Amino acid sequence: MRKKGVYIRRNGVATRIGLLGGSFNPAHAAHRHISIQALHALDLDEVWWLVSPGNPLKDDAHDMAPFEARLASARYQARHAPIRVSDIERKLGTRYTADTLRKLIRHYPKKRFIWLMGSDNLDQFHRWRDWRKIARDVPIAVAARPGYDGDALASPAMGWLRRFVQPAGQAKNWTKWRLPALVLMRFRLDPTSATRIRAADPAWHRRFAPPHFTNCTMASKG
Numbered sequence: 001m002r003k004k005g006v007y008i009r010r011n012g013v014a015t016r017i018g019l020l021g022g023s024f025n026p027a028h029a030a031h032r033h034i035s036i037q038a039l040h041a042l043d044l045d046e047v048w049w050l051v052s053p054g055n056p057l058k059d060d061a062h063d064m065a066p067f068e069a070r071l072a073s074a075r076y077q078a079r080h081a082p083i084r085v086s087d088i089e090r091k092l093g094t095r096y097t098a099d100t101l102r103k104l105i106r107h108y109p110k111k112r113f114i115w116l117m118g119s120d121n122l123d124q125f126h127r128w129r130d131w132r133k134i135a136r137d138v139p140i141a142v143a144a145r146p147g148y149d150g151d152a153l154a155s156p157a158m159g160w161l162r163r164f165v166q167p168a169g170q171a172k173n174w175t176k177w178r179l180p181a182l183v184l185m186r187f188r189l190d191p192t193s194a195t196r197i198r199a200a201d202p203a204w205h206r207r208f209a210p211p212h213f214t215n216c217t218m219a220s221k222g
């Protein structure tokens with residue numbers, strides 16, 4: 001954890017923001033882990049968790065919990081950390097990341113954004129709408145994830161992005177990079193996955209649904 005008072009810098013304005021988009025179905029310890037590691041590695045003021053109203057590639061998912069439960073699980077996982085859990089995609093009415101970024105950049109001209117994702121998403125990135133535009137709009141930081149790194153490095157998107165890779169040792173300089181820019185980050189690997197959590201506890205979202213949503217129940221089961 002950073003010392004108190006270090007989060008708000010640059011004349012009181014938080015300017016360096018890492019964006020971690022996700023289904024958060026549910027949010028889990030690895031989301032928190034990569035966010036906190038990214039905060040340090042990229043010298044961020046905050047990480048924003050953009051809880052997706054619906055991943056366009058997961059339209060057929062039968063086990064997507066209600067948005068409110070996913071949001072509540074994210075708030076719980078983000079507790080006491082410089083992580084802001086956001087429902088802005090729902091408010092903006094965006095589902096595609098390219099659209100979200102366009103609106104965020106316009107809405108917050110004083111903030112600088114970097115897109116965070118695990119290597120499983122890099123493996124799929126070429127299927128995202130306007131993925132090259134995303135890479136031209138914001139730098140991208142990819143966190144290693146057990147079981148995915150090989151496929152991610154050999155992915156179609158990486159075939160194009162490879163020439164834009166920046167050294168991890170320079171990660172704190174990301175606001176100065178010419179875009180596109182990608183940095184591959186290797187934090188302590190964490191195998192936690194929402195798929196596995198759902199398999200072990202398909203009714204996980206009941207713990208986060210009102211009126212049962214209390215600190216007490218979450219603390220015992222979180």
Ligand SMILES: Nc1ncnc2c1ncn2[C@@H]1O[C@H](COP(=O)(O)OP(=O)(O)OP(=O)(O)O)[C@@H](O)[C@H]1O
Pocket residue numbers: 020021022023024025026030031034116117118119120121143144145146190191192193194195196
């Ligand atoms: N264990 C992990 N290591 C690194 N990155 C992760 C890990 N788990 C999730 N992420 C990243 O966090 C973001 C949000 O992930 P998401 O909410 O889809 O969780 P998930 O565990 O991948 O879910 P699911 O198993 O349902 O696909 C994505 O960019 C994903 O790559």
Ligand SMILES: O=C(O)c1ccc[n+]([C@@H]2O[C@H](COP(=O)([O-])O)[C@@H](O)[C@H]2O)c1
Pocket residue numbers: 020021022023024050052054055056057058095096097098121127128129
């Ligand atoms: O924009 C797209 O085409 C697109 C396709 C797939 C995933 N995404 C985004 O990727 C993020 C991770 O999604 P998920 O479901 O893997 O946690 C989330 O913000 C999604 O909205 C975006």
